Amino acid sequence: MIGLTEAEAKQTATGLGFGVDVEIVQNPEPDGEQRPGRVWAQDPSPDTPGDGIDTVRLRVNPEPEPEPDPEDD
Incomplete structure (x- = not known):
């Protein structure tokens, strides 16, 4: 599932x-x-x-922080 989005990997x-544990x-x-x-690691490996495996652990890169809205002066 490496390279998939978090949602795609969860669905798979x-x-x-x-x-699934993210x-x-x-x-x-x-x-x-x-x-x-995007998923960059999974445990157990592909x-x-x-x-005997119940849960797959996914490591996912964080999304960027949203830009703050400029405040009107």
């Missing part, structure tokens, strides 16, 4: 019968997935057999 995981944290690897709102 729940569609496969897994629970952690919003910036990817520390400079060469890794850096797009805001190549792990699904037997």
